[in-house]
Amino acid sequence: MTICLAIGTGSSVGREGPIILIGASVGSMIARALRLSASQKITLLSAGAGAGIAATFNTPLGGVLFAVEILLPEFSHSTFLPVLLATGSATYVGRRLLGAASVFSLPPLETPLLSNAPPLDLLMIASIGVACGLAAWLFIRSLSLFEEIFRLVPGGAYVQMTVGMAILGAMMVGFTRYYGAPLVNGVGYGVIQSILADDLTAPAFSSSCSRLNCLLRR
Known part of the structure; x- marks a missing residue:
C-alpha cells in the first residue's frame, strides 16, 4: 500500500525493489508452511523474487537471470x-492479466555485425561500459556515505528520515523547475522512453542522448 501511494504520487522510486521483496x-x-530445509527455502525465495520481476516487467529471462546471479548460492538443476518454472508461470499469468506489450516503445534499429562496426564505435561502446561501471561504484559509495552522515543527525530514525525527505523534496522542486517534471518525478520510465525516441528537451540530456541514438542507429 505504501509503495503504491509513493509511486502514484510521483515519488522517484521504482517497482523493482517492492516486487522483489x-x-x-x-x-x-x-x-x-511446508517446513522445507534451509536450502529449499532459499530456492523458493529466489524463485518468488524472480517470478515477481518476470511478471511485473514482462521479462521472463530477466527474472531468471536475476534469481540465478543475485540470490541463488549455487547453480544446479535442483535450484x-x-x-x-516460477518465472515462466508468472510471466504467463502477467501477460494474461496485464497484456504482452513491452514496457518501452522501441524505434526501428539496424543492428550491424560487430565485425563490421568501425573501431571508433567499438571504442565508444567499451567507454559506455566503463562509464556505467564507474557510475555504479560512485552510486554505491554515495549510499554508504549518506548513511554514515545521517546517522550523525540527532533525534533518532524519525528525525533523520524527516530531514532526508525535506532535502529530497527541495531537490525535486529545484530539478523539476529546470528539467521538467517527467524527467525528475516517477519511476524513470519516461526518461528512458524519451532517450529511445530522441525527443529530450532538457539541455543537460539532449546532446549526449542524441549522440548515443546516432551510434545505435548506424
Missing part, C-alpha cells in the same frame, strides 16, 4: 528448474 516473501512463507 513481495515475491521473495511469498516464496519464504510457502517454504515455512534452476524451480526458478525457471
Whole structure:
C-alpha cells in the first residue's frame, strides 16, 4: 500500500525493489508452511523474487537471470528448474492479466555485425561500459556515505528520515523547475522512453542522448 501511494504520487522510486521483496516473501512463507530445509527455502525465495520481476516487467529471462546471479548460492538443476518454472508461470499469468506489450516503445534499429562496426564505435561502446561501471561504484559509495552522515543527525530514525525527505523534496522542486517534471518525478520510465525516441528537451540530456541514438542507429 505504501509503495503504491509513493509511486502514484510521483515519488522517484521504482517497482523493482517492492516486487522483489513481495515475491521473495511469498516464496519464504510457502517454504515455512511446508517446513522445507534451509536450502529449499532459499530456492523458493529466489524463485518468488524472480517470478515477481518476470511478471511485473514482462521479462521472463530477466527474472531468471536475476534469481540465478543475485540470490541463488549455487547453480544446479535442483535450484534452476524451480526458478525457471516460477518465472515462466508468472510471466504467463502477467501477460494474461496485464497484456504482452513491452514496457518501452522501441524505434526501428539496424543492428550491424560487430565485425563490421568501425573501431571508433567499438571504442565508444567499451567507454559506455566503463562509464556505467564507474557510475555504479560512485552510486554505491554515495549510499554508504549518506548513511554514515545521517546517522550523525540527532533525534533518532524519525528525525533523520524527516530531514532526508525535506532535502529530497527541495531537490525535486529545484530539478523539476529546470528539467521538467517527467524527467525528475516517477519511476524513470519516461526518461528512458524519451532517450529511445530522441525527443529530450532538457539541455543537460539532449546532446549526449542524441549522440548515443546516432551510434545505435548506424
